[in-house]
Amino acid sequence: MEIFPLGQLRTVSGEVTPGNRVSRTLRIRNAAMAVAMDLKGKRVLDLGCAEGLHSLYMAESADEVVGVDHRESVVSIAGKSAEMLEKKNVTFLRGDIRNTNFLKELGRFDLVVAWGFLHRVSDPISALSLICSLSDCLSLEWRTPIVPFAKSISIAYHNPVAEKLDPMNIEESADSAVTGTDDENKIESSSGFWEPTIGAVRAIVRRNGFYDYKIFGYGDRFTSGSVTAFSKWGSHLYRLIARRDISHQIPVGRLHAMFFKKGKAVSVSKPSQAISKIPAWDLAMIEKCGIGKRI
Ligand SMILES: C[S@@+](CC[C@H](N)C(=O)[O-])C[C@H]1O[C@@H](n2cnc3c(N)ncnc32)[C@H](O)[C@@H]1O
Structure with a gap:
């Protein structure tokens, strides 16, 4: 298991987009993976690309990147950023990931x-099967329950914290649901549906011929499963003493994993090498905006 010491990685600024999207841990972790993957000569699809920051990172080394999101507001920000950076090898499209015809085209x-993305769709089995038909290699990051034997049990946790049945999955309301920063943050942080274990995801992708996988780790620093379980359950039990109302909840964490058909894995470099691959335009933007200085 490779541990990514993300504490050493500069945050992405988010300010590179015309929309003011402050840096968040989600972006940091995924940005690390975006620069760590060796994408030379590759055609990449970024599903649920939001404002396209990761797509733009990946476009630094990939031949071509297509970013898809069903929110018009974010797709237009992504397009403007690509224009601003004069990136010709990245395209942003508005589209629903559950639309088979759109994706196949x-x-x-x-x-x-x-x-x-995965924990946001109401039917992860269909969504995953569809994704599997587009490539021989998948890089997935999703919210997953921290439970023992997660690799061998196929369960999905319906997080009671996610009270809403993901407004982002209802196309017509995708934009209206996210008016204003507060709403947006609320929806981004609390919406969710099924949170599948790695075992559940494996079971689905195996049916589509993806027999191999690699786990990169949990949380911001890509820590190992046992470290994550220890810290998550430790703090959960501690909180339980103070709050009985969370007794029906279990801890969840973010997991990064790659699933692939034999010999089709994308190689991922060591973080020390990846750090040097942060695009110059983003470092310049961090300097200029004076934010995101967490190193
Ligand atoms: C939590 S954000 C993740 C953004 C980005 N991939 C990242 O890692 O920071 C999930 C994104 O998926 C998009 N999304 C959710 N359901 C979708 C769907 N059915 N079709 C297209 N995009 C969808 C949302 O609009 C949102 O921008």
Whole structure:
């Protein structure tokens, strides 16, 4: 298991987009993976790309990147950023990931990236099967329950914290649901549906021929499963003493994993090498905006 010491990685600024999206841990972790992957000569699909920051990172080394999101507001920000940076090898499209025809028309990809997405769809089995038909290699990041034997049990946790049945999955309301920063943050942080274990995701992708996988780790620093379980359950039990109302909850964490058909994995470099691959335009933007200085 490779541990990514993300504490050493500068945060992405988010300010590179015309929309003011402050840096968040979600972006930091996924940004690390975006620069760590060796994408030379590859065609990449970024599903649920939001404002496209990771797509733009990946476009630094990939041949071509297509970013898809069903919110018009974010797709337009992503497009403006690509224009601003004069990136010709990245395209942003508005589209629903559950629309089979729309996705199939995009053709085949060397890698499909779906970060912060799986736990948001109400039917992860269909969504995953569809994603599997587009590529031989998937990079997934999702919210997962921290439970023992997660690799061998196929369960999905319906997080009671996510009271809403993901407004982002209702296309018509996708934009209206996220008016204003507060709402947006609320929805981004609290919406969710099924949170599958790695065992559940494996069971689904195996049916589609993806027999191999690699776990990169949990949380901001890509820590190992046992470290994550220890710290998550430790703090959960501690909170339980103070709050009985959370007794029906279990801890969840973010997991990064790659699933692939034999010999089709994308190689991922060591973080020390990845750090040097942060695009110069983002470092310049961090300097200029004076934010995101957490190192
Ligand atoms: C939590 S954000 C993750 C953004 C980005 N991938 C990241 O890692 O920071 C999830 C994104 O998926 C998009 N999304 C959710 N359901 C979708 C769907 N059915 N079709 C297209 N995009 C969807 C949302 O609009 C949102 O921008």
